[in-house]
Amino acid sequence: MTLSKKTQRIRKFLSYYAPYKGLLIADLFSSIFIAALALILPVCVRYITKDVLENGTENILATILQMGALMLAIIVVQTGFAMFFDYKGHDMGAKIERDMRMELFEHLQKLSFGFYDSQKTGQLMSRLTNDLLNLAELYHHGPENLVIYGTQFIGSLVILLHINLKLTLVICLFLPFMAIYSFVFYHRLQKAYARSRSRIADVNMQAEENLSGIRVVKSFANEELEIKKFSAENSYFYQSRANIYKNEALHFTVIEKFFTQLITVAIIVVGGIWIAGAALDVPDLLVFILYAAYLTSPVPKLAFMVQQYQDGLSGYRRFREIMDTIPEIRDAENALEIQITRGHVEFRNVTFRYNEEQDYVLRNVSLDVQAGETVAIVGSSGIGKSTLCSLIPRFYDVIEGEILIDGINVRDAALCPLRQQIGVVRQETFLFGGTVMENILYGRPGATADEAVEAAKKANAHEFVMELPNGYDTDIGQRGVKLSGGQQQRISIARVFLKNPPVLIFDEATSALDYNSEKAVMDSLRTLAKGRTLFIIAHRLSTVRSADRIVVLTKEGIAEQGTHEQLYALDSVYAKLYNTQDL
Template identity: 40%
Template sequence: MSQPATAPLRRLLRYTTPWRLRIQAASLCSFLNKLFDLAPPLLIGAAVDIVVQRENSWFANWGVVALEDQLALLTFLTVLIWGLESIFEYAFKVLWRNLSQDIQHAARLDAWAHLQKLELAYFERTHSGRIMAVLNDDVNQLERFLDGGANELIQVSTTVIIVGAIFVAASPTIALSAMLPMPLVIYGAFKFQSRLEPLYGEVRERVSRLSSHLANSLGGIATVKSYVSEQYEIEQLDRESQQYKIANAAAIRTSSAFVPVIRMVILVGFCGTLYLGGKMTLDGQLDVGIYSVLIFLTQRLLWPLTRLAETVDQYQRAMASTQRIMDLLDTPVGMVSGTTALKLHPGDGAVRFKDVGFAYTEGHPILRDLNFAIEAKQTVGVVGATGSGKSTLVKLLLRFYDVTDGAISVDGIDLRDADLTDLRRSIGLVSQDVFLFDGTIRENIAYGSFDKSDAEIEQAARFAEAHEFITRLPNGYDTRVGERGQRLSGGQRQRLSIARSILKDPAVLILDEATSAVDNETEAAIQRSLERVAHQRTTVVIAHRLSTVRNADQILVLDQGRLAEQGTHENLLAQNGVYAKLWHVQTGEQTTHDPS
C-alpha cells in the first residue's frame, strides 16, 4: 500500500523538531523579504499617482500635500523598503543555509549511527551502494532543498497571498479575473507532484544500483585487471548508467511540461487584469496609480509561479530522498543488547554451547544440536569441511546473529542477556580476511583500543613480530597503509591484525583461518605470535590446516552442521573417523587403524 504524498514531509517535519525555532525564524525572514520585495510596485503606483493626481494623491490624503514633500517621502520609503528587503534577504540566506548544513550533518550522522546498531544480517542483504547512496546522494539532495527550495515555497505562497489581498482590496472584479486561474495552478502543481513522486523514487533507486556497481567494481579492481575484463565492466556501467538516464528522462519529461502549462494558465489572469483594469481606468472607476500597481503585481505573480515547477521538482526529489533516509532511520534494530554486565578478563571466559541450532534462512539449518563446553584458558580447535558451519560458529560467538535454537553462554551468562558492548570487548577476532582502514599503522593497531599509549602499541607490535617490518617502512608507525591495507603484504596485514587483538587484551580469542593465506615462514612467525597471545586465554582456533590445531586441548570436528567428533589429536586419529580422514588427505599418511 503506497503512502500519501505528504507522508515524507510529515516525517521530515517530525525529524526537524529540534530545529523548529530556527526554521520559524528562517521562514519569518523569507516572508518579510518577500513582503518588502512586493512593495516596489506600490511605490511605482504611488509615483504615478503623485504625477497624475498631484495634490489629490494618496500621500495628500495622509496629510502630505506639498509635491516636493510627497516625493521626499516616496524617496525615503523607497530607501527604507529596499534596505529592509536586503537585510531580510541576507538573514534568510544565512539562516536557511546554516540550517541545511546542520540538518544535513545530523541526518548523515544519525543514519550512520543507526547503521552501527543494525545486525550483520542487514549488511549482508543490503547492497553497500544503496547504503552509500542514502548517506551521500539522498542526504545531499535534502540539503539542496533546504538551502533553496524551502525558501522558494514560502516566498511563492507569500506572493500569492499578498498579491491576492491587494487585488481584492483594489477591485474585487479584477481580483476575480486575475485569481481565477489560481486553483488550476495549485491543482496542476499537486497533479504534477503525484506523477513525479514514483518517477523520482525510481531515479533514486537507479542511483543506488549505479553506486553499488561502482563500489563493487572498484573493490574488485585487481580481479578485473587480472581477467582483462575492463571492457566488460565498461559495458556493465554503461547499462546501469543508461537505466539511470532512462529513469531521469521520464522525470524530466513530466517536470519540463509544468512551466509552459502554468505560463499559459497565468496568461489568462494577466490578460484579464490588463483588459478589465484598463477599461475601468478609462471609465474613471479605477485610479491610474492603482491600475499601474495591479499590472506590475500581476507580472510579479507570473515569474514566481513559473518557477513553481522547478520548486516542485526540487521538492519531489527531496521527498524521495527523505523517504529513503527515514526508512533507514526506521529500520528496526534486530539485535537488542542484554542488560547483564559481562566483565571478563584474561583467565575468564568459559564457553558453552547447549542444543544450539541456527539457520540463516528458515528451513535450511546450518548448525544442528551443538553441545560442547570450553573451559576457561583452554585452547580448542574447530575443524571440518567447507560448509560445515565453522565460520557461522564464530558469528554466533560474537553475537552477529542469535541462535535459532538452544543457547550459548560465557561464564554462565546467556549471550542474549549479556551487555553486547561488554561481550564484544571481551572477544578478540583474528580472521583470514584482515580489514585495515585507510590510516596509519599506529591507528590500525590501536583501532578499538583508542586510549592506548604509543608504548603499548609498540609492545603489541613486538608481540605480534610486526615491529621489525614496521620500523623498516618509510614513516614507521606513521606509515599509511592505503585502502584496505593494500600497500602491505598479506602476512604484514595479518601481523597488524594480531597486534590489534593483543592490544585489546581479550578474555576470549578467536582465530578464524588466521594463517591459511600466508607462506610457511610467515605462518611460523604468526604461530609464534598466536601462542604468546593465546597464553592463559580461552582460545578458539578455526582451522582448515589440521596441523594448526594438533596441539589444542581439544578439537571439535563439525560435519554438515553437527558435532561429529570431539577429543585430542591423538584420540581423534585413533577413532579413524572424519578427523582421521581429513588428516590423511592433508598429510598423505595412511592410518594404521582398522576401519571396521
C-alpha cells in the same frame, strides 16, 4: 494507522525543530516580512503615479524624494531580512540534517550482524546522505515557502481586488490553467530526473566494475565487448538527459515565458480597452502589471512544494524505518557487567540457524572448553566453524541452548564488556584507511605506541612494517590495499595482541601466511594463550596439531574430539582429513 499513531508520527517529525524553535520563529517572521515588504513597493508606485503626479500635490519634488527614501528603506530592510533568512534558514535546515544523521549513524552502530546481512551498503549510504538532504530541504523550505508564497498570493489578491475587481478576475481566469499545466509538466519533469538518476547509477556501476576488473578484462582481451556494453549504458544516459531538457523546456519556459507574459498582455489589452472607455486609469494599470507577477508566481511553486513534501516525507519514512528497527542483539534488562577471570566457555545443546528460510547450521552442539585450553575447530568448508565461534561474543544469538562464560549465560552479559574481553581475528581481514599505527591501536585505543610496536613484534609484523617507507606512520590505503594479504593479516593479529583479552578466537587468522611467518605467529600466539582460552579455526591442519584438543565438526555435529595423536589413532574423520592434506 490509527489517529493517535499518526499524531505521534507528526509530533516526532516536528520534534526535530525543537532545539531550534527560536530560529524557526525568526525565520518564519522574516519570511512574512520579506513577502509583505515586497507588496508595499507597488503601493508606493501607485502613490507616486496617481496621487502625486496625476492628482498633483503642493510640493511634488519633495514628496517624490520622500517616497524614494521610503522605498530605499524598504529595500534595505528587506535585504536584511532576506540575508538573515538565507543564511540562518539554511543553517537551521543543515543543523537538523546534522542531528538526524548523527542519530541515524549512532543507531546503525547498535544494529546487529543480522541486520547488515540483509542490507545493501549502498542503500544505507544513500539514507545517510541523499534522504537526509531532501529532508533538510523540507524542514527548512517547507514552512518558509508556505508562509512566503501564501502571504504573497493572498496579499496581492486582496490589493488587486481593492484596486479593480474586474481586472483581477481576468487574471484569475488564467490561474487554474497555469496550475494544471505546471502540475502535469512538473510531474513529468520529476520522472525524467528520476530516470536520469538511475541511468547515471548504471553508468557508474558499469564503469566501476570495468575499472576494478580491468586486469580480468585485459587478460581475456575483452576490451571491445566492454566498450560495447559501456556505449549502450552511456547512450541510455544521454537519452535520459535529452528527455530532461525537453521537459524543462516544456515546464519552465512555457510557464515563465509564455504564461507570465500572456497574463501581462491580457492585462494591457483589457486594461487598455477600459482606459479608452475611462473605466480605468494608467497608474492603476501599471500597478496591476506589477502585482500580477506576485499573484501568479506562487502558482507553479505549488507543484514544487508538493514534490518537496513528498520527497522529504519518503526520506523521513526510510529514516524512521531504520530508527525503529530494534537491534536484535541488545543488553538484557539488568545485564551483568561480566568479568572474565578464568575463561571457561561452555556450549550447552546449542542450536542455530541464520534465518527461518535456511537450514540449521548447528544442531544440539555441546562443547565444554576449560579455562586456559586451546581448542582447534576443524571441518569442511561451510560446515559452521565460524558460525560456532561467532556465537561466543554474541554476534548472533543461539536459537536453542545456551553459551556460558565462567558460568554466566552470554545473553545475560552486557554486550560491550563481553566483546571487550573476547579477541576475534576474523576470517576476512578488514583494516581501516589510515596508518599502520592507527590500525594496530584500534585494538586498544588508549594504548601507547610502544605497546603497539610490542604487539606488532609478536604478530611477526614489526620487520615488514619497518621496511615500509614511513614505518608505522605509513598510510596503508583504503582498506589496507597497499599491503599484501599476509601483511594485512599480521596487522589484524597485532590488533588483537594489543587488545590482550582473556578469550581469543583466531578464525583462519594465518591462512595467508607462508610457513615460516605462520610458525612465528603461532609461537607468539602460544605464549599469549598461556592462561587464556583460545579457539583456533584452520584448514591447514599442521597449524592446529599442537592444540590441547581438536574438535571435528561435521553435518551431524561434533564427530570426534581429542588430541592430534588420539584422533589420528581413531583413523576416522580427522585421520582422513589429515591424510588428504598431507598428500
